[in-house]
Amino acid sequence: MLIRMKRDASARETNDVDARIRERGADARRVDDALVVIHGKLRADDVARMPGVESVEELSTPYRLVARAVRPRGTVVTIGDVEVGAGALVVAAGPCSVESRGQILETAHAVAAAGATLLRGGAFKPRTSPYAFQGLGEEGLELLAEAGIEAGLPVVTEVMSPEDVPLVARWADVMQVGARNVQNFALLKALGATRRPVLLKRGMSTTVEELLLAAEYVVAHGNSQVILCERGIRTFETSTRNTLDLGAVAALAGLTHLPVIVDPSHGTGRRDLVGKMAKASVAVGADGLIVEVHPDPASARSDGAQSLDLPQFAALMGELHAHASLAGRTLGPRGGMRGAGGVEDLRKRIDGVDARIVQLLHERAALALDVGRLKRAAGVPVRVPAREAEVIARARQLAHGALPPDAVERVFEAIVSGTRTAEERDVA
Ligand code: PEP
Numbered sequence: 001m002l003i004r005m006k007r008d009a010s011a012r013e014t015n016d017v018d019a020r021i022r023e024r025g026a027d028a029r030r031v032d033d034a035l036v037v038i039h040g041k042l043r044a045d046d047v048a049r050m051p052g053v054e055s056v057e058e059l060s061t062p063y064r065l066v067a068r069a070v071r072p073r074g075t076v077v078t079i080g081d082v083e084v085g086a087g088a089l090v091v092a093a094g095p096c097s098v099e100s101r102g103q104i105l106e107t108a109h110a111v112a113a114a115g116a117t118l119l120r121g122g123a124f125k126p127r128t129s130p131y132a133f134q135g136l137g138e139e140g141l142e143l144l145a146e147a148g149i150e151a152g153l154p155v156v157t158e159v160m161s162p163e164d165v166p167l168v169a170r171w172a173d174v175m176q177v178g179a180r181n182v183q184n185f186a187l188l189k190a191l192g193a194t195r196r197p198v199l200l201k202r203g204m205s206t207t208v209e210e211l212l213l214a215a216e217y218v219v220a221h222g223n224s225q226v227i228l229c230e231r232g233i234r235t236f237e238t239s240t241r242n243t244l245d246l247g248a249v250a251a252l253a254g255l256t257h258l259p260v261i262v263d264p265s266h267g268t269g270r271r272d273l274v275g276k277m278a279k280a281s282v283a284v285g286a287d288g289l290i291v292e293v294h295p296d297p298a299s300a301r302s303d304g305a306q307s308l309d310l311p312q313f314a315a316l317m318g319e320l321h322a323h324a325s326l327a328g329r330t331l332g333p334r335g336g337m338r339g340a341g342g343v344e345d346l347r348k349r350i351d352g353v354d355a356r357i358v359q360l361l362h363e364r365a366a367l368a369l370d371v372g373r374l375k376r377a378a379g380v381p382v383r384v385p386a387r388e389a390e391v392i393a394r395a396r397q398l399a400h401g402a403l404p405p406d407a408v409e410r411v412f413e414a415i416v417s418g419t420r421t422a423e424e425r426d427v428a
């Protein structure tokens, strides 16, 4: 059941309705100006005439919080300065697997220059064979994050198990749930407990309803920032790796308020079909694409046959502009080359980067406070000057690009000193 409150309903009126729902043994969540009953039975009469109630509607679907009716205007998922579901087409591009520093940096710069909005790259790879390349793991995450910062693109990467969520969240702007994990409910719950956007891929034998219930897990556990991804399903057809179900993309728009993107790479398994299916995806209303791109697909350690090379990706981006505009969309907030939108556009992006920096600082401080608490519990000294010096030296070593090492060192001195202040307050 969906109980929409009047626009001018007071907090007290909303609380009273919530209390009535609980009295009846049911449970509801607030979404914008509505209460969505997620457990238990309620009759419309129980609440319909209460002050502040605008309307009461039955929800006939097993998923509730992600149902379209709950948020008819749609959800916008925010990743730094990138908005998914706000009208502009987002394009995540990059290799199936992060393989080396050179490979990911080259790809990052090329896809950014071509107008991509996100950088993709797998560090933990779900491979069918245990003998196939499993990804670089943590090293891959670090390389991906570094390349993303260098190229000015937020990064998306797969997390395969609930235990890995804190590690991957340290490096990723978007946490990808792969097709093979769409019903890994422990993973979905763990991601629900984070505030990091989630890219949830449809499984190869998942119905649309099962996909939406998987998304419901994440949202019901507290994280409303979910992007769905159609990546092809398994059918009797063998001419393509999977059957890209664009009908589902069109259907999803009516069923859910969550943004939907399409992966034409896994959806076809064939480089020659990726561009065509990317355009078709835009035509059926996808909010974005995720495309595999590799500087040398022939040497790729995974999914080379479906990867575009760098010029092929740039060419596709050029062609997509016309398709995006036919579908009533622009192609990414960056509109192509960096700086093409002028000073104002660049300033907006700087504001977005600043917001991410502040978020990272909070994350860093929370981890440092946890370290301090563990040390106090163990009765060992909290402050270790040698460790602080090491942190600053490592940051200095990582310096490259426009910022000189001295400047990086000063920034890290300030971070370390800020952490000390936070720790002193934590004890006080
Ligand atoms: C991938 O994105 O590289 C991947 C493994 O995708 P999927 O989970 O859709 O197979």
Ligand code: MN
Binding pocket: 096, 097, 266, 292, 302, 303
């Ligand atoms: Mn892949």
